[in-house]
Amino acid sequence: MGPFRVLAVLGQGGMGRVLLGVAPDGRAAAVKQVHAEFAGDDGFRVRFRREVEASRRVSGAYTAAVIAADPEAETPWLASQFVLGPALNEALRAVGALPEESARRLAAGLAQALIDVHGAGLIHRDLKPSNVLLAEDGVRVIDFGIARAAEGQDTKLTRTGAMIGSPGFMSPEQVEGRELTPASDVFSLGATLAVACAGRPAFAGESLPRILFAVLHAEPELSGVPMGLRPLVAACLAKDPAARPTPHAVLAALGRITPAARPWPEAVHGLLAVQRAEVGRLMGGGAPSVVASVPTQTASVLPPPIAPQPTAPQPTAPPIAPQPAPVRRRRRGRRIALAVGATVLALAGVAGVLVATGVVDLESLRPEAVPTPGNVPLAQVKDKYAPAVPTCVDARRVTAPPEFSLPWGNPGTWEAQDAYGKYPEKSCQWNSRSGDEISIVWDVHPSVPGGASGAARAKEHYEGLYTGGHTRVADPGYAEEVYWRPAKYLDESNCVLYVRDVNLFVFLAVKGAGYPKGQCEETTRTLAASAVELAKYVTVNGASPDMSATTPAFK
Structure with a gap:
């Protein structure tokens, strides 16, 4: 090359x-x-x-x-x-929140990196943990794929009809599509530092609209940030760009960083x-003089090559021996354009909420009651599914077309939250070489002792984006109720299906040129039935270990 x-x-x-x-x-x-x-x-x-x-x-x-x-x-x-060096998000999965001394070192490195970026007349626009490497000698910021000249064209993203960035790390002005300044990167620095200190995002939510709403209107959750850093992080996360410190001011506030041969x-x-x-x-057995993160080094590190997936075995077959899942990384095409598929987002339990390009129209997403099958009130229905979701290793049992890769996703299980408490959620994704994409999200809602039943919680989740006059209710045969989400509220996802079976909620999206509207429905139905069966299998047999956390020996 x-x-x-x-x-x-x-x-x-x-x-x-x-x-x-x-x-x-x-x-x-x-x-x-x-x-x-x-x-x-x-x-x-x-x-x-x-x-x-x-x-x-x-x-x-x-x-x-x-x-x-x-x-x-x-x-x-x-x-x-x-x-x-591992990406910061990988390091946080391995070690949890960084101690304050390491967090200060991280903040200083990010500030200095932004000084370099802004000094070149650019705005990074996508600073987040997966674009930060923890090298042996300090911090490296990568990925300038959506950077723009601070004084040049395309700084106002609504000219293209879409907002590009990552939820939870985008500044309020970036969410709203306003003209960006270097202060937008400082907001992203604050959001990144908050996650590093607390192990959880400053702006969270169980859906993309809720995350974006929190960025625009809510105060950041900083209770896990050490008191010595909390005022600085809060200042970086000010809603008003003019109220945020400059990168130079961030460095000054941090003071002198103690030198360390092993900084992390x-x-x-x-x-x-x-x-x-x-x-x-x-490289042949020798220790190279210049080596890199494997494989998170470049601005657009992409998932590794995977042999075409054969038809997955039925969930009733003997368990598949856990195999190391390929280490997958963020693809450029999955940046949030306020039109994100239900891809794997480490920062939020995105329960399949997809939004049209442009500013999110929350008014159009008001729920409407969906008829509930059966005669037993939901409050009296017992849980059918144990509070455990499939891993992306388990998801190899899902019957996906052979041209798609093995399923992949962030390791571990996201604990999403509704008004009644937490519940486990897992999101996995399949890709084809031609750019087609399958996304599946599993949510299992356990009953709350003395509170809501799991069926009632799942029902509320299921109805969240139902729109009267637009949503097509289907007769599934494999679950209690199903509806097709109308394409007008989505991005390029060609088929989107919502499924509820007692206390289980499943979201599916199939998109790409190879699966246009009118031809993707049967594939989506097959995937949905297989996804529900997998959840039943996990309830009976338990989930297998998620080997996608293992890095980087599997190529």
Whole structure:
């Protein structure tokens, strides 16, 4: 790929793949290669040129420098420096919240990185834990795929009819599609630091509209942030951009950071050691002088290649021995454009709530009562499903078309919350090489002693986006009730199905050029029936370990 000798595929997804390459001088590099089918798309090439230009403009000790690029090649590519280190979201899963000293070091690194970014005349616009690497010598900020010139075009995102960013980390002005300034990145810094300190987001909610509403109107939840950092984090999260400190002011407020040969908790350095060994193996057994995160290094690290999935066994078959799931990373195409599918979002239990492009119209999503089958009042219905959801390893039992990858998702189970308390939720996703996508979310609502029944909780969840006159109720045969969500409230999802069976809620979305409206329904029904059967299997047999938390030895 250009002058780089390719050693391995680190990641692959709908838009391209990331390769482990070696330059003629022996340096390792992360080489992003666009899929050939997008190379002829003029609009895609324009966006790719912007990414290359933005990445080249930023240089400093707190970012990953571009080594070389050729956006005009027959198959465009971009090579950047390899940096050893897990992404912050991976580190938080491994060690929990960072101790205050490490959090201060993180804050200082992020502030200095933003000084470099803003000094290049750019606004990052997507600062969040998955775009922050914890390197052996400090912080690296990556992903300039949606960065824009601070004084240039396209800063007001509503010109394109969509808002691009990540819920929970987008500033209020970014949510509303207003013109952005560097202060927007400071808000994202505060949201990232809050998660790192508390282990939970400052703005949470069980649905995308609730998260965005919280960003716009609610005070951040900072009870888990150490008192020594709480005033600074709160200032960064001010709703008014003018009230936020500059990155220089953040550094001044932090004061002097104590030097440390091992700047992070020992568990993080353990992840670093595993990554170093893996990259050394890929490069021929020697310890390379320049190594990188595997595979979270570049601005658009994509999921690794996976063999086509055979028809999944029925849930009544003997349990599949748990296998290491491929380490999957965020794809550029899944950035929030206020039109996100039910993809795996570590920060919120997105219970299948999809929103149209533009500002969310919450008025159009008012619930309307859906007839409940059966004669027994919901308050008297006993739970059918144990409070455990499938993992994305279990989800291999779901009958997905053979052209799709194995299911993937963030490890662990998200504890979502409604008015009655917490409940487990899991989201898994399947992708095809042509860019088609399947998303499934499982929610199991346990009964609350002395309170609401699980069936009543699931029913309330199920009715959340029912719209009279638009929603098509279906006769499922595999669950108590089902309805099709009208496409007018969604993004490019071609088929969306809501399912309730006693205290189980399942959301499904199938989208992509290969599954247009009118042709995706049968596939979606099959997936829904299989997803409900899997939930029954988990209730009887228990969920298997989610091996997607294992990194990075499985390619």
